[in-house]
Every structure is written in C-alpha cells, then in structure tokens.
Amino acid sequence: MVLYSVLFLILAALAPPLILLGIIYRLDQIEREPPGLLWSLFLRGVLAMVPILVLEMLADQFIDFFYWRPMVYLFLAYFVVPGFIEEGIKYRVLRRRTWNEPNFNYRFDGVVYGVFVSLGFAAVENVMYVLTSGFSTAVVRAIFSIPGHAMFGVVMGAALGQAKWLAAHGQGQQAAAFLRRAWLLPAILHGAYDFLLVGFGWVFYLYFAGLVVYVLRLLRRSIREDVPIAGM
Secondary structure, X not given: OHHHHHHHHHHHHHHHHHHHHHHHHHHOOOOOXXXXXXXXXXXXXXXXXXXXXXXXXXXXXXXXXXXXXXXXXXXXXXXXXXXXXXXXXXXXXXXXXXXXXXXXXXHHHHHHHHXXXXXXXXXXXXXXXXXXXXXXXXXXXXXXXHHHHHHHHHHHHHXXXXXXXXXXXXXXHHHHHHHHHHHHHHHHHHHHHHHHHOOOXXXXXXXXXXXXXXXXXXXXXXXXXOOEOOOO
C-alpha cells in the first residue's frame, strides 16, 4: 500500500512537466528534434540538481550572516540564490550540450532545448517536494512552479537560439550579448518570482500573469520568426 502511494505521488509530480514538454515539442513545427537528444537534455536537467544543491548549501552559509536584516536576507535567499545559481547551472548545462550540436540548426530549437533542461530540473525538484509534503503540494506546484520553470526555459532558449544565429552570421559581439541575456534574464525573472512569492500576495499574482503574457508572446514570435541558423 505504501509503495502504491509513493508511485502515485511520483506520477503526480512528473505529470505536469511531461505534459508541458509534449506541448513544447509539438510547437517545433519545421524540424522536430531527435528524441534521444531531448531526453539527454532532460536527464542533464535532472543531474543539474546535484551542483545546484551543493552551491545553494554553500550560499546559505553566507546568507545566514544577514539573518538579522530580514529584507537583505530575503533578497539573498529568494532572489540571488535561486535565480542566479539555478539558472546559471541550467544555462551552463544547456550551452555545453547544444552549442555545437549539429541538430541545433533552427532558432526555435534553442527554446525546445531550454525547456527540456529546465523541466528536467523542475521534475526532480517536484518529486522531492511531493514525496516530503504530499499531493496538495503537487497541485500547487503544477499551477505555479512547474510553469515557472518552463517559462524561464523558454526565455533562456530563445536568447540562445538568437545568439547561435548571430554567431553563424558573423555578428560575434551581438551573439555574446545574447549569450549573457540567456543567463541573466531568466536569473532575474526567476529571482523576482521567488522573492515576490514570499509574502507579497497579490503582487506575485500580477507578476505571474505578466510573465505568462510575456512568455506566450515570446513563444509566438519565436515560432513565427523561426529560420535556419546558417541560412540553409
């Protein structure tokens, strides 16, 4: 009976990210990516949990010095740490695996890759939370946290795809700027997300709604402007 309960919780935790992965995969309408490549990116997102946990534990040792200054502590704990560490590791995983990947030949491919890495991390994080906190946690995270990670992956991947296109067309400085954007913008959006989630009530819901609108527009534009990287 306990085993069935655990399996049910794991399935409940995995269902939202897998559904979102299916949606993003189907949005890649010109040339879909090899399943083996995509699942390798998902697995790398899962494994990214290890360095992220280590770095966050180290960062917590530093943050504890600011516990007597609540706003500074909250800013560091919920803006800097989750935003810059989590998105930094995901960006490093994403770029190292895909930048020289032969199948990365359309700009929208970056979006697909970014979401698979991001939701790989989100899936294992969700399983950990659900196993310790129960089914209600799965429901809440399915509404807010999992879509949040997917949206950060879209933002990261769109910038990476643009950077690859610029690099292929000899625009190295602009490509470098978009590579920085691929890390910094998701880090800022993620940090603001977690910071506002802690005690800012309706401000967070407004932010979440605005983020959804922004990412949906970015997705539509990325699909509409999807072109070959090297002008094939």
